[in-house]
Amino acid sequence: MSNDSTKFTRLPESDADREASERATREEVLDFWDERFGVPPETFDDYTFWERGKGKLWIYRGEPPSPVDVEALGMTFLRTRQEHWKPTLEAVQRFGEHASECVIHLSEGEAEAFVAGYDQELDWDGDWGYLVVTHDLAGRQEPVGVGLYVYGELRSQVPKGRRRELGE
Amino acid sequence: MEPPERYRPIVDDFEAFRAACERPLPSAIRVNTIKASVAEVRAALDEADIAYEPVDWHEELFVLPDTSPGANWPYFHGWIHGQEEVSAVPAAVLDPQPGERVWDACAAPGSKATQLAALMDDRGEVVATDNNLGRISALRTNTERLGATSIAVTHEDARNHSLKPFGGAEYDRALVDVPCSCEGTIRKNPDAFEEWSMSHVRGISGVQKDILERAVQATKAGGTVVYSTCTFAPEENEAVLDHVLEREDCALVDFDLALDHREGVTEWQDDEFDPSVRKAKRIYPHFNDTGGFFCAKLEVAQ
Numbered sequence: 001m002s003n004d005s006t007k008f009t010r011l012p013e014s015d016a017d018r019e020a021s022e023r024a025t026r027e028e029v030l031d032f033w034d035e036r037f038g039v040p041p042e043t044f045d046d047y048t049f050w051e052r053g054k055g056k057l058w059i060y061r062g063e064p065p066s067p068v069d070v071e072a073l074g075m076t077f078l079r080t081r082q083e084h085w086k087p088t089l090e091a092v093q094r095f096g097e098h099a100s101e102c103v104i105h106l107s108e109g110e111a112e113a114f115v116a117g118y119d120q121e122l123d124w125d126g127d128w129g130y131l132v133v134t135h136d137l138a139g140r141q142e143p144v145g146v147g148l149y150v151y152g153e154l155r156s157q158v159p160k161g162r163r164r165e166l167g168e
Numbered sequence: 169m170e171p172p173e174r175y176r177p178i179v180d181d182f183e184a185f186r187a188a189c190e191r192p193l194p195s196a197i198r199v200n201t202i203k204a205s206v207a208e209v210r211a212a213l214d215e216a217d218i219a220y221e222p223v224d225w226h227e228e229l230f231v232l233p234d235t236s237p238g239a240n241w242p243y244f245h246g247w248i249h250g251q252e253e254v255s256a257v258p259a260a261v262l263d264p265q266p267g268e269r270v271w272d273a274c275a276a277p278g279s280k281a282t283q284l285a286a287l288m289d290d291r292g293e294v295v296a297t298d299n300n301l302g303r304i305s306a307l308r309t310n311t312e313r314l315g316a317t318s319i320a321v322t323h324e325d326a327r328n329h330s331l332k333p334f335g336g337a338e339y340d341r342a343l344v345d346v347p348c349s350c351e352g353t354i355r356k357n358p359d360a361f362e363e364w365s366m367s368h369v370r371g372i373s374g375v376q377k378d379i380l381e382r383a384v385q386a387t388k389a390g391g392t393v394v395y396s397t398c399t400f401a402p403e404e405n406e407a408v409l410d411h412v413l414e415r416e417d418c419a420l421v422d423f424d425l426a427l428d429h430r431e432g433v434t435e436w437q438d439d440e441f442d443p444s445v446r447k448a449k450r451i452y453p454h455f456n457d458t459g460g461f462f463c464a465k466l467e468v469a470q
Contacts, residue, residue: 006323046291047317061318062269062293064334072308072321093245094203094315115244137241138204138211144245161309164239 008050008058008073010066023051024080032078032085037132038100050074055081059091086130089145089158096132096143103132104147104154109167111135111144117163119155130157171351171361175400178433179452188454193355195236197248198256198279199228200314201286204247212242225426229256246313251279252356254427254451254461258345258396259283261423261465266291268340273326273383276303278310278319280345285316294319295334297326327378329386341392342383346376346408352398352460355453369403376408384416384468393418393466398459400450402436405462409448410441417469420447425463428455432464 012018014027029049033039050058050066050073060074075094079086096103104124106114113120114133124131131154133147145162148155156163172179172186179185197220199209206227213220213230218240220230229251242248259280264270266289275281275296284294296311296319298304304323311319324330326344331337349369354360376397383393397404409420409432420442432448434441448464 059317060320061291062320064293064320068320068333070320070333071304071323072311072319074317074319075312075315090312090315094317137245138208138215140208142245162244162313164244166239166241166244 006052006071007067007069008052011049011051011057022054022081024055024057029057029078033095036130037096037098037102039095039098043095043098047074049077055079084129086157087146089162092132092143092146096134097140099132099143102126102129103134104149105141106133106135106144108135112165112167114144114147114154114156115158115163116165116167117156117158117160119153121152122154124149124154171364171400172354178402178436179400180430181454184454185452188452188457189354191355191453193252193459194231194233194457196223196229196231196251196253198251198283199230200247200249200282201228202282202290202315203245204242209242209247212247216240216242223253226253226256226260229253246315249279249282249310249314251283253456253458254352254398255279255459256283257425257427257451257461257463258343258394259287261425261463262341262343262392262394264288264292264341269293269334269337270295271329271339271342271383271386272296273329273342273344273379274298274346275321276300276307278307280343281307281319282310282314282316284343285311285318286314288318290316290318292318293334295322295339296320297322297324297329299323299325327375327382329382331386338388339386339391340388341394342387343394343396344380344383345396346372346379346404348372348376348397348399348404349401350398351400352451352453352462355459369401373403373408376404377411380408380412381416384412384418384466387468389468390470391468393468394463395466396461396463398461400452400460400462402433402439402441405450405464406432406434406436406441406445406448407439409445409464409466412466413442413444418466419469420444421465421467422447423449423465425449427451427458
Protein backbone atom coordinates (compact mmCIF):
# COMPACT_ATOMS: atom_id res chain seq x y z
CA MET A 1 0.00 0.00 0.00
CA SER A 2 2.57 2.54 -1.01
CA ASN A 3 1.00 5.07 -3.30
CA ASP A 4 1.16 8.82 -3.16
CA SER A 5 -2.47 9.28 -2.25
CA THR A 6 -1.66 8.06 1.24
CA LYS A 7 1.65 9.85 1.64
CA PHE A 8 1.79 12.69 4.17
CA THR A 9 4.55 15.30 3.87
CA ARG A 10 5.38 17.56 6.78
CA LEU A 11 5.09 21.27 6.07
CA PRO A 12 8.38 23.17 5.84
CA GLU A 13 8.98 25.63 8.67
CA SER A 14 9.32 28.71 6.48
CA ASP A 15 10.05 29.92 2.94
CA ALA A 16 13.74 29.12 3.33
CA ASP A 17 12.98 25.41 3.83
CA ARG A 18 10.46 25.16 1.06
CA GLU A 19 11.03 22.53 -1.64
CA ALA A 20 7.60 22.29 -3.30
CA SER A 21 6.72 25.84 -4.35
CA GLU A 22 2.95 25.38 -3.94
CA ARG A 23 3.14 23.90 -0.46
CA ALA A 24 2.18 26.11 2.46
CA THR A 25 4.70 26.59 5.25
CA ARG A 26 4.12 26.20 8.97
CA GLU A 27 4.79 29.92 9.33
CA GLU A 28 2.03 30.75 6.82
CA VAL A 29 -0.43 28.45 8.59
CA LEU A 30 0.26 30.08 11.96
CA ASP A 31 0.00 33.55 10.39
CA PHE A 32 -3.32 32.66 8.79
CA TRP A 33 -4.93 31.60 12.10
CA ASP A 34 -3.41 34.58 13.87
CA GLU A 35 -4.31 37.25 11.30
CA ARG A 36 -7.76 35.98 10.34
CA PHE A 37 -9.05 34.66 13.68
CA GLY A 38 -6.66 36.06 16.30
CA VAL A 39 -5.60 32.55 17.37
CA PRO A 40 -2.19 32.95 19.08
CA PRO A 41 0.54 31.01 17.20
CA GLU A 42 1.65 29.28 20.41
CA THR A 43 -1.70 27.45 20.44
CA PHE A 44 -0.09 25.10 17.93
CA ASP A 45 3.34 24.70 19.56
CA ASP A 46 2.84 20.98 20.25
CA TYR A 47 1.50 20.14 16.80
CA THR A 48 2.95 19.30 13.40
CA PHE A 49 1.26 20.15 10.07
CA TRP A 50 1.10 17.80 7.12
CA GLU A 51 -0.06 17.92 3.51
CA ARG A 52 -1.56 15.06 1.55
CA GLY A 53 -2.65 15.55 -2.02
CA LYS A 54 -2.91 19.14 -3.15
CA GLY A 55 -3.64 21.61 -0.44
CA LYS A 56 -5.34 19.39 2.14
CA LEU A 57 -3.61 20.05 5.45
CA TRP A 58 -3.73 17.88 8.56
CA ILE A 59 -2.77 18.59 12.17
CA TYR A 60 -1.02 15.92 14.24
CA ARG A 61 0.30 15.77 17.78
CA GLY A 62 3.12 13.28 17.09
CA GLU A 63 6.35 13.54 15.11
CA PRO A 64 6.66 10.63 12.67
CA PRO A 65 9.38 10.73 9.98
CA SER A 66 8.35 12.61 6.82
CA PRO A 67 7.02 11.55 4.43
CA VAL A 68 4.85 8.92 6.08
CA ASP A 69 2.62 6.52 4.17
CA VAL A 70 -0.54 6.00 6.25
CA GLU A 71 -4.30 6.46 5.89
CA ALA A 72 -4.75 9.40 8.24
CA LEU A 73 -2.66 11.57 10.51
CA GLY A 74 -4.60 13.34 13.25
CA MET A 75 -7.33 15.61 11.90
CA THR A 76 -8.00 17.45 8.66
CA PHE A 77 -7.30 21.09 9.37
CA LEU A 78 -7.13 23.52 6.48
CA ARG A 79 -7.64 23.78 2.71
CA THR A 80 -4.94 25.81 0.98
CA ARG A 81 -4.09 26.23 -2.72
CA GLN A 82 -7.29 28.19 -3.28
CA GLU A 83 -7.88 31.93 -3.17
CA HIS A 84 -9.15 31.95 0.40
CA TRP A 85 -7.84 29.37 2.82
CA LYS A 86 -10.62 27.47 4.52
CA PRO A 87 -10.46 25.79 7.93
CA THR A 88 -12.34 22.51 8.38
CA LEU A 89 -15.35 22.24 10.67
CA GLU A 90 -13.30 19.87 12.84
CA ALA A 91 -10.41 22.33 13.16
CA VAL A 92 -12.79 25.10 14.19
CA GLN A 93 -14.62 22.89 16.71
CA ARG A 94 -11.28 21.90 18.24
CA PHE A 95 -9.30 25.17 18.11
CA GLY A 96 -11.96 27.83 17.49
CA GLU A 97 -12.26 28.57 21.21
CA HIS A 98 -8.96 30.47 20.88
CA ALA A 99 -10.37 32.74 18.15
CA SER A 100 -11.02 36.39 19.01
CA GLU A 101 -11.72 37.81 15.54
CA CYS A 102 -14.11 36.87 12.75
CA VAL A 103 -16.27 35.03 15.27
CA ILE A 104 -20.04 35.26 14.79
CA HIS A 105 -22.22 34.26 17.72
CA LEU A 106 -25.63 32.77 16.92
CA SER A 107 -28.83 32.36 18.89
CA GLU A 108 -30.11 28.84 19.50
CA GLY A 109 -32.51 28.92 16.55
CA GLU A 110 -29.87 30.39 14.23
CA ALA A 111 -27.34 27.77 15.30
CA GLU A 112 -29.84 24.98 14.63
CA ALA A 113 -30.52 26.37 11.14
CA PHE A 114 -26.77 26.61 10.51
CA VAL A 115 -26.20 22.96 11.47
CA ALA A 116 -29.14 21.89 9.30
CA GLY A 117 -27.31 23.52 6.37
CA TYR A 118 -29.44 26.65 5.82
CA ASP A 119 -28.07 30.02 4.66
CA GLN A 120 -29.33 32.98 6.74
CA GLU A 121 -29.50 36.75 6.37
CA LEU A 122 -27.69 38.09 9.42
CA ASP A 123 -26.01 41.32 10.44
CA TRP A 124 -22.22 41.24 10.52
CA ASP A 125 -20.03 44.34 10.45
CA GLY A 126 -16.67 42.59 10.17
CA ASP A 127 -14.71 41.19 7.23
CA TRP A 128 -16.50 39.07 4.69
CA GLY A 129 -15.18 35.56 4.18
CA TYR A 130 -14.89 32.51 6.41
CA LEU A 131 -16.04 32.99 10.00
CA VAL A 132 -15.94 30.91 13.15
CA VAL A 133 -19.57 30.29 14.09
CA THR A 134 -20.34 29.87 17.81
CA HIS A 135 -23.35 29.36 20.08
CA ASP A 136 -23.92 28.90 23.81
CA LEU A 137 -23.58 25.37 25.15
CA ALA A 138 -23.33 24.41 28.81
CA GLY A 139 -22.06 27.85 29.80
CA ARG A 140 -19.46 28.00 27.04
CA GLN A 141 -19.32 29.96 23.81
CA GLU A 142 -18.69 26.84 21.76
CA PRO A 143 -17.55 26.80 18.11
CA VAL A 144 -20.01 24.97 15.86
CA GLY A 145 -18.24 25.18 12.51
CA VAL A 146 -17.27 27.40 9.60
CA GLY A 147 -19.62 29.85 7.88
CA LEU A 148 -19.01 31.92 4.75
CA TYR A 149 -20.25 35.49 5.14
CA VAL A 150 -20.96 37.38 1.88
CA TYR A 151 -23.62 39.85 0.67
CA GLY A 152 -25.42 40.07 4.03
CA GLU A 153 -25.74 36.32 4.28
CA LEU A 154 -24.12 33.64 6.46
CA ARG A 155 -23.77 30.54 4.31
CA SER A 156 -23.57 27.28 6.17
CA GLN A 157 -20.42 25.33 5.29
CA VAL A 158 -21.40 22.29 7.36
CA PRO A 159 -20.56 19.28 5.15
CA LYS A 160 -23.64 17.31 4.05
CA GLY A 161 -22.62 14.27 6.10
CA ARG A 162 -22.43 16.33 9.29
CA ARG A 163 -25.74 18.20 8.93
CA ARG A 164 -28.38 17.50 11.58
CA GLU A 165 -31.89 18.63 12.42
CA LEU A 166 -31.35 19.51 16.07
CA GLY A 167 -34.53 21.54 16.69
CA GLU A 168 -37.44 20.20 18.71
CA MET B 169 -23.29 -27.72 20.87
CA GLU B 170 -24.15 -24.09 20.21
CA PRO B 171 -24.26 -20.96 22.38
CA PRO B 172 -25.58 -20.16 24.83
CA GLU B 173 -26.07 -23.82 25.85
CA ARG B 174 -22.39 -24.75 25.44
CA TYR B 175 -21.47 -22.38 28.28
CA ARG B 176 -23.74 -24.02 30.89
CA PRO B 177 -20.71 -25.68 32.58
CA ILE B 178 -18.83 -22.41 33.14
CA VAL B 179 -21.55 -19.78 33.76
CA ASP B 180 -22.99 -19.14 37.24
CA ASP B 181 -26.79 -18.86 37.28
CA PHE B 182 -27.13 -20.10 33.73
CA GLU B 183 -30.87 -19.36 33.44
CA ALA B 184 -30.29 -15.69 34.34
CA PHE B 185 -27.47 -15.61 31.77
CA ARG B 186 -29.76 -16.98 29.07
CA ALA B 187 -32.55 -14.55 29.97
CA ALA B 188 -30.14 -11.58 29.92
CA CYS B 189 -28.94 -12.57 26.43
CA GLU B 190 -32.52 -12.04 25.23
CA ARG B 191 -32.97 -8.56 26.69
CA PRO B 192 -32.04 -5.54 24.56
CA LEU B 193 -29.08 -3.50 25.66
CA PRO B 194 -29.56 0.06 26.90
CA SER B 195 -27.67 2.67 24.91
CA ALA B 196 -24.64 4.20 26.56
CA ILE B 197 -22.29 7.11 25.90
CA ARG B 198 -18.73 7.99 26.82
CA VAL B 199 -17.72 11.57 27.56
CA ASN B 200 -15.02 12.65 25.11
CA THR B 201 -12.67 14.44 27.50
CA ILE B 202 -10.64 15.78 24.55
CA LYS B 203 -13.48 18.25 24.01
CA ALA B 204 -15.49 18.53 27.23
CA SER B 205 -15.53 17.65 30.91
CA VAL B 206 -18.02 15.30 32.57
CA ALA B 207 -19.69 18.32 34.23
CA GLU B 208 -20.05 20.11 30.89
CA VAL B 209 -21.59 17.04 29.26
CA ARG B 210 -24.05 16.71 32.16
CA ALA B 211 -25.01 20.38 31.70
CA ALA B 212 -25.37 19.97 27.92
CA LEU B 213 -27.55 16.85 28.32
CA ASP B 214 -29.69 18.75 30.86
CA GLU B 215 -30.09 21.66 28.43
CA ALA B 216 -31.15 19.22 25.69
CA ASP B 217 -33.61 17.48 28.07
CA ILE B 218 -31.90 14.13 27.58
CA ALA B 219 -32.20 11.74 30.54
CA TYR B 220 -28.94 10.02 31.58
CA GLU B 221 -27.87 7.68 34.36
CA PRO B 222 -24.37 7.42 35.78
CA VAL B 223 -22.47 4.13 35.60
CA ASP B 224 -20.97 3.29 38.97
CA TRP B 225 -17.64 1.85 37.81
CA HIS B 226 -16.68 4.60 35.36
CA GLU B 227 -17.45 8.30 35.78
CA GLU B 228 -17.12 9.11 32.07
CA LEU B 229 -19.91 6.70 31.04
CA PHE B 230 -23.66 7.32 31.10
CA VAL B 231 -26.62 5.14 30.16
CA LEU B 232 -29.32 6.91 28.12
CA PRO B 233 -32.58 5.20 29.09
CA ASP B 234 -34.86 7.01 26.62
CA THR B 235 -32.79 7.80 23.56
CA SER B 236 -29.82 6.88 21.46
CA PRO B 237 -27.07 9.42 20.85
CA GLY B 238 -26.96 11.22 17.52
CA ALA B 239 -29.27 14.17 16.95
CA ASN B 240 -28.31 16.48 19.80
CA TRP B 241 -25.83 19.27 20.47
CA PRO B 242 -23.31 17.39 22.64
CA TYR B 243 -23.07 14.70 19.94
CA PHE B 244 -22.68 17.25 17.13
CA HIS B 245 -19.83 18.91 19.02
CA GLY B 246 -18.09 15.58 19.62
CA TRP B 247 -18.50 15.92 23.38
CA ILE B 248 -20.01 12.42 23.57
CA HIS B 249 -19.58 9.13 21.75
CA GLY B 250 -21.98 6.19 21.70
CA GLN B 251 -20.10 3.33 23.35
CA GLU B 252 -21.33 0.33 25.27
CA GLU B 253 -20.13 -0.02 28.87
CA VAL B 254 -18.04 -3.18 28.40
CA SER B 255 -16.48 -1.74 25.26
CA ALA B 256 -14.88 0.90 27.51
CA VAL B 257 -13.16 -1.76 29.63
CA PRO B 258 -10.00 -2.63 27.62
CA ALA B 259 -8.71 0.93 27.08
CA ALA B 260 -9.27 1.65 30.78
CA VAL B 261 -7.35 -1.52 31.69
CA LEU B 262 -4.52 -0.64 29.29
CA ASP B 263 -4.24 2.69 31.15
CA PRO B 264 -2.07 4.56 28.61
CA GLN B 265 -0.26 7.68 29.79
CA PRO B 266 0.16 11.06 28.05
CA GLY B 267 3.16 11.07 25.71
CA GLU B 268 3.31 7.30 25.22
CA ARG B 269 3.17 5.40 21.91
CA VAL B 270 0.29 2.97 21.76
CA TRP B 271 -0.86 0.51 19.09
CA ASP B 272 -4.54 -0.30 18.58
CA ALA B 273 -4.28 -3.45 16.47
CA CYS B 274 -7.91 -3.78 15.31
CA ALA B 275 -9.05 -0.22 15.69
CA ALA B 276 -12.14 0.44 13.54
CA PRO B 277 -14.65 1.94 14.10
CA GLY B 278 -12.57 3.76 16.67
CA SER B 279 -14.44 3.86 20.00
CA LYS B 280 -11.43 2.42 21.78
CA ALA B 281 -8.79 4.29 19.76
CA THR B 282 -10.43 7.62 20.57
CA GLN B 283 -10.80 6.54 24.20
CA LEU B 284 -7.05 5.79 24.27
CA ALA B 285 -6.31 9.26 22.85
CA ALA B 286 -8.58 10.83 25.47
CA LEU B 287 -6.93 8.88 28.30
CA MET B 288 -3.59 10.21 27.03
CA ASP B 289 -4.93 13.76 27.05
CA ASP B 290 -4.48 13.61 23.25
CA ARG B 291 -0.70 13.73 23.77
CA GLY B 292 1.55 11.02 22.37
CA GLU B 293 0.84 8.70 19.45
CA VAL B 294 -1.94 6.17 18.93
CA VAL B 295 -1.31 4.07 15.83
CA ALA B 296 -4.74 2.72 14.87
CA THR B 297 -4.68 -0.20 12.44
CA ASP B 298 -7.46 -1.89 10.53
CA ASN B 299 -7.49 -4.15 7.48
CA ASN B 300 -10.80 -2.95 6.03
CA LEU B 301 -11.06 0.36 4.18
CA GLY B 302 -14.80 0.68 4.78
CA ARG B 303 -14.30 0.37 8.52
CA ILE B 304 -11.32 2.75 8.35
CA SER B 305 -13.64 5.36 6.92
CA ALA B 306 -15.89 5.00 9.99
CA LEU B 307 -12.80 5.22 12.20
CA ARG B 308 -11.76 8.46 10.50
CA THR B 309 -15.23 9.96 10.87
CA ASN B 310 -15.03 9.29 14.61
CA THR B 311 -11.49 10.62 15.12
CA GLU B 312 -12.48 13.81 13.30
CA ARG B 313 -15.75 14.38 15.17
CA LEU B 314 -14.08 13.70 18.49
CA GLY B 315 -11.19 16.03 17.62
CA ALA B 316 -8.38 13.54 18.31
CA THR B 317 -5.09 14.86 16.94
CA SER B 318 -2.82 12.07 18.23
CA ILE B 319 -4.21 9.15 16.17
CA ALA B 320 -2.46 7.89 13.02
CA VAL B 321 -4.46 5.39 10.97
CA THR B 322 -2.80 2.54 9.05
CA HIS B 323 -4.45 0.13 6.61
CA GLU B 324 -2.89 -3.29 7.03
CA ASP B 325 -3.42 -6.74 8.47
CA ALA B 326 -2.46 -6.51 12.14
CA ARG B 327 -0.70 -9.90 11.86
CA ASN B 328 1.91 -8.25 9.61
CA HIS B 329 1.99 -4.83 11.27
CA SER B 330 5.05 -2.84 10.28
CA LEU B 331 6.89 -0.48 12.61
CA LYS B 332 8.67 1.10 9.62
CA PRO B 333 6.43 4.12 8.86
CA PHE B 334 7.07 5.42 12.36
CA GLY B 335 10.81 4.85 12.38
CA GLY B 336 10.83 1.32 13.82
CA ALA B 337 10.22 2.22 17.46
CA GLU B 338 8.36 -0.33 19.58
CA TYR B 339 5.21 0.61 21.49
CA ASP B 340 4.80 1.33 25.18
CA ARG B 341 1.42 -0.41 25.10
CA ALA B 342 -0.83 -2.30 22.72
CA LEU B 343 -4.57 -2.89 22.66
CA VAL B 344 -5.62 -6.13 20.99
CA ASP B 345 -9.39 -6.09 20.74
CA VAL B 346 -9.64 -8.80 18.11
CA PRO B 347 -12.34 -9.74 15.61
CA CYS B 348 -14.32 -12.56 17.25
CA SER B 349 -17.51 -14.59 17.05
CA CYS B 350 -19.27 -11.73 18.88
CA GLU B 351 -21.43 -13.91 21.13
CA GLY B 352 -21.26 -11.18 23.77
CA THR B 353 -23.05 -8.74 21.47
CA ILE B 354 -26.20 -10.91 21.32
CA ARG B 355 -28.22 -8.22 23.15
CA LYS B 356 -27.32 -5.70 20.44
CA ASN B 357 -27.32 -8.12 17.47
CA PRO B 358 -29.98 -10.79 17.94
CA ASP B 359 -28.45 -12.63 14.96
CA ALA B 360 -25.12 -13.24 16.69
CA PHE B 361 -25.95 -16.83 17.69
CA GLU B 362 -27.58 -17.63 14.34
CA GLU B 363 -24.42 -16.73 12.46
CA TRP B 364 -22.29 -18.72 14.90
CA SER B 365 -20.45 -21.85 13.79
CA MET B 366 -17.72 -23.94 15.34
CA SER B 367 -15.63 -23.64 12.17
CA HIS B 368 -15.75 -19.84 12.43
CA VAL B 369 -14.65 -20.03 16.07
CA ARG B 370 -11.70 -22.28 15.12
CA GLY B 371 -10.71 -20.12 12.15
CA ILE B 372 -10.89 -16.82 13.96
CA SER B 373 -8.99 -18.24 16.92
CA GLY B 374 -5.97 -18.73 14.63
CA VAL B 375 -6.16 -15.09 13.53
CA GLN B 376 -6.47 -13.95 17.16
CA LYS B 377 -3.34 -15.88 18.15
CA ASP B 378 -1.32 -14.34 15.32
CA ILE B 379 -2.48 -10.79 16.10
CA LEU B 380 -1.73 -11.11 19.82
CA GLU B 381 1.72 -12.55 19.03
CA ARG B 382 2.48 -9.62 16.73
CA ALA B 383 1.36 -7.18 19.45
CA VAL B 384 3.66 -8.74 22.04
CA GLN B 385 6.56 -8.59 19.57
CA ALA B 386 5.85 -4.93 18.72
CA THR B 387 5.73 -3.85 22.38
CA LYS B 388 8.78 -2.81 24.42
CA ALA B 389 10.26 -4.99 27.14
CA GLY B 390 8.25 -4.26 30.28
CA GLY B 391 5.39 -2.84 28.18
CA THR B 392 1.72 -3.70 28.54
CA VAL B 393 -0.62 -5.54 26.16
CA VAL B 394 -4.37 -5.87 26.73
CA TYR B 395 -6.25 -8.66 24.97
CA SER B 396 -10.03 -8.51 24.69
CA THR B 397 -12.98 -10.04 22.86
CA CYS B 398 -16.74 -9.70 23.00
CA THR B 399 -17.25 -13.45 23.13
CA PHE B 400 -17.53 -16.24 25.70
CA ALA B 401 -15.75 -18.99 23.73
CA PRO B 402 -12.66 -20.25 25.61
CA GLU B 403 -11.25 -21.16 22.17
CA GLU B 404 -11.05 -17.40 21.43
CA ASN B 405 -10.10 -16.32 24.93
CA GLU B 406 -8.06 -18.47 27.33
CA ALA B 407 -6.80 -20.76 24.52
CA VAL B 408 -5.39 -17.72 22.69
CA LEU B 409 -3.64 -16.50 25.86
CA ASP B 410 -2.30 -20.01 26.52
CA HIS B 411 -0.87 -20.18 22.99
CA VAL B 412 0.88 -16.80 23.26
CA LEU B 413 2.23 -17.48 26.76
CA GLU B 414 3.92 -20.54 25.28
CA ARG B 415 5.31 -18.78 22.20
CA GLU B 416 6.32 -15.32 23.45
CA ASP B 417 8.18 -13.99 26.46
CA CYS B 418 5.29 -12.43 28.37
CA ALA B 419 3.09 -13.04 31.40
CA LEU B 420 -0.47 -12.36 32.51
CA VAL B 421 -0.80 -9.78 35.27
CA ASP B 422 -3.51 -8.95 37.81
CA PHE B 423 -5.70 -5.90 37.43
CA ASP B 424 -8.68 -4.34 39.17
CA LEU B 425 -12.06 -4.06 37.52
CA ALA B 426 -15.05 -2.69 39.41
CA LEU B 427 -17.55 -4.51 37.17
CA ASP B 428 -18.78 -7.86 38.52
CA HIS B 429 -16.88 -10.64 36.71
CA ARG B 430 -15.44 -14.17 36.95
CA GLU B 431 -11.87 -15.28 36.48
CA GLY B 432 -10.61 -16.98 33.32
CA VAL B 433 -11.24 -20.73 33.00
CA THR B 434 -8.28 -23.13 33.09
CA GLU B 435 -10.14 -26.12 31.66
CA TRP B 436 -12.50 -26.35 28.72
CA GLN B 437 -13.75 -29.58 27.16
CA ASP B 438 -10.55 -31.61 26.55
CA ASP B 439 -8.13 -28.74 26.98
CA GLU B 440 -6.18 -27.43 29.95
CA PHE B 441 -4.67 -23.96 29.94
CA ASP B 442 -1.80 -22.28 31.76
CA PRO B 443 -3.06 -21.66 35.32
CA SER B 444 -2.26 -17.93 35.03
CA VAL B 445 -5.17 -17.46 32.59
CA ARG B 446 -7.26 -17.17 35.78
CA LYS B 447 -6.02 -13.56 35.89
CA ALA B 448 -8.19 -12.80 32.86
CA LYS B 449 -11.73 -11.54 33.47
CA ARG B 450 -15.01 -12.84 32.06
CA ILE B 451 -17.93 -10.43 32.09
CA TYR B 452 -21.38 -11.97 31.60
CA PRO B 453 -24.51 -9.99 30.57
CA HIS B 454 -26.52 -10.90 33.68
CA PHE B 455 -23.88 -9.59 36.11
CA ASN B 456 -23.96 -5.87 35.31
CA ASP B 457 -26.74 -5.54 32.69
CA THR B 458 -24.13 -5.11 29.94
CA GLY B 459 -22.90 -7.01 26.90
CA GLY B 460 -20.56 -9.97 27.37
CA PHE B 461 -16.82 -9.44 27.40
CA PHE B 462 -13.41 -10.98 28.02
CA CYS B 463 -10.31 -9.03 29.00
CA ALA B 464 -6.74 -9.95 29.94
CA LYS B 465 -3.67 -7.87 30.74
CA LEU B 466 -0.17 -9.03 29.80
CA GLU B 467 3.28 -7.69 30.52
CA VAL B 468 6.11 -8.19 28.04
CA ALA B 469 9.18 -9.65 29.80
CA GLN B 470 12.02 -7.27 30.71
